[in-house]
Amino acid sequence: MALFLSLLLIFMFPSSNAQGPPSPGYYPSSKVGSIGFNQGFRNLWGPQHQNMDQGSLTIWLDRNSGSGYKSLDAYQSGYFGAAVKVQSGYTAGVITSFYLSNNEAHPGNHDEIDIEFLGTTPDKPYVLQTNVYIKGSGDGNIIGREMKFHLWFDPTQNFHNYAILWNPNEIIFFVDDVPIRRYPRKIDATFPLRPMWVYGSIWDASSWATEDGKYKADYRYEPFIGRYNNFKLGGCRADGPASCRPPSGSPVGSSGLSSQQYAAMEWVQRNYKVYDYCHDPRRDHNLIPEC
Numbered sequence: 001m002a003l004f005l006s007l008l009l010i011f012m013f014p015s016s017n018a019q020g021p022p023s024p025g026y027y028p029s030s031k032v033g034s035i036g037f038n039q040g041f042r043n044l045w046g047p048q049h050q051n052m053d054q055g056s057l058t059i060w061l062d063r064n065s066g067s068g069y070k071s072l073d074a075y076q077s078g079y080f081g082a083a084v085k086v087q088s089g090y091t092a093g094v095i096t097s098f099y100l101s102n103n104e105a106h107p108g109n110h111d112e113i114d115i116e117f118l119g120t121t122p123d124k125p126y127v128l129q130t131n132v133y134i135k136g137s138g139d140g141n142i143i144g145r146e147m148k149f150h151l152w153f154d155p156t157q158n159f160h161n162y163a164i165l166w167n168p169n170e171i172i173f174f175v176d177d178v179p180i181r182r183y184p185r186k187i188d189a190t191f192p193l194r195p196m197w198v199y200g201s202i203w204d205a206s207s208w209a210t211e212d213g214k215y216k217a218d219y220r221y222e223p224f225i226g227r228y229n230n231f232k233l234g235g236c237r238a239d240g241p242a243s244c245r246p247p248s249g250s251p252v253g254s255s256g257l258s259s260q261q262y263a264a265m266e267w268v269q270r271n272y273k274v275y276d277y278c279h280d281p282r283r284d285h286n287l288i289p290e291c
Contacts, residue, residue, distance in 0.1 A: 020152050021267045025260035026251045027177040029161055032079050032234030037069075040233045044070040044199070049223075060223040061094055061202045068201030071233060074102070076195045077246040078235020081163030081174070084117070085227040086126060088156035091119030093206035093217030096226035098162055100196040109136035111192035113171055115162050117155065118148075118209045119217070119224070125150045127274065128162075130173045130181050134192050143287050147181050148275035149268065159229060167246045168193070169255035179249070179257055179265040180272075190290045195238035202226045 037057045043050050046067030051058045059067040086096050096117040103110040112133040120126050132145040153160065163174040171183040171192075185191040202224060206216035217224075236244035250257045257265065277283055278291035285291055 021178050021264045023260070024178050024258075024264040026258060028079055028165065028174065028247060028249050029081060029163060029177050029232065031247050032081070032232045034230050034232055037228075037231060040073075040231060041069045041071050041198070041200075044068040044201075049202075056227055056229040057200075058225060058227050059200070059202050060225045061204060061217075062222040062224070063219040066201065066203040068199060068203070071198035073233075074105075074195040074197050074238040075100075075233075075235035076238050076240075077167045077244075079163060079165045079232065079247040079249070080198050080235060081161055081230070081232040082200065082228045083159040083161050083230035084155070085157075085159045086117045086155050087225045088154075089122055090218055090221045091126075091224055092121050092210040092215035093204055094119035094202065094224045095205045095209050096202045096224075098164075098198075098200045098228070100164060100166065100192075100198055102194055102196045104197075106136065106194070111135065111194055111196060113164050113166060113192065113196070115164060115173065117226075120210060121215055126155055128155075128175070128180075132171060132183055132192065134190055141287070144277065145183070145288065145290075146275060146277050147273065149180055150272045150274055151175065152268070152272060159227070161230060163232065165247070165249040166192070166196075167249075167254065170249075172249045172257070174249070175268075178268060179261050180268045182257060182265065184255075186290045190288075198233065200226075200228060 036055060037052060046065045049060050049065050049067035082098050099112060099114040101110060101112040114131040116129040118127040118129055128149045128151055130147050161176050165172040169185050172179050173181040204217045207213050234247045236246050248254055250261055252258050
């Protein structure tokens with residue numbers, strides 16, 4: 001019986017997963033210095049639901065409001081990151097996010113690069129959604145490019161670093177310096193090229209966030225809290241010199257990943273990817289030619 005239980009535990013919790021992904025061998029977060037929130041950001045909405053304490057930003061959602069913040073500058077490329085800790089317990093319908101967008105400059109025709117924690121029920125893990133929008137969703141034909149992951153750790157227990165690297169050649173999403181997704185520029189029509197600001201927010205997306213809207217935000221559990229620190233804005237500002245070069249996401253040059261980084265990314269996608277828009281038979285693949 002003991003042998004059976006041991007084998008069952010090994011099957012349920014393989015040792016490679018327990019240890020986390022293989023080392024990426026390169027740590028782009030170490031190339032970009034951290035800044036305080038007020039050095040690079042300001043409140044955008046819900047100021048009464050936002051608080052700074054010893055360098056850590058807390059934002060929260062209750063039945064009255066959520067909250068969001070925005071970078072002081074627009075960027076044309078760069079490495080953008082923050083350490084985030086999300087709330088445990090019942091968080092269905094609630095999204096805690098860190099993203100790039102130019103929605104305010106191009107309403108209905110905007111670009112966006114998202115990292116979103118999709119709230120959940122206590123018996124299920126958080127979903128980390130990555131997404132890319134190009135030239136808008138105002139025409140009624142929303143074309144998202146979602147790739148969703150579970151994580152190899154509990155994001156409610158500690159702060160972990162999440163980052164977006166965006167340059168003219170590619171977008172790379174990082175979790176604790178491990179690349180989890182690379183979105184290359186294949187054609188201009190499927191790649192965001194206009195300047196964007198950096199945002200963070202917590203808000204109610206009950207209509208779709210948790211299992212396609214099956215579970216809604218339940219304000220008996222309010223407030224819902226998101227915590228952020230270790231902000232990084234290593235970018236080329238939109239009004240900066242043309243000679244500016246954004247930080248690299250890898251040791252191999254201005255684009256692409258090293259073989260060690262690819263191995264780490266493949267491990268994550270093999271073990272923790274739970275949705276890929278390119279492999280969704282319900283999608284109209286004429287609208288996502290990069291697939």
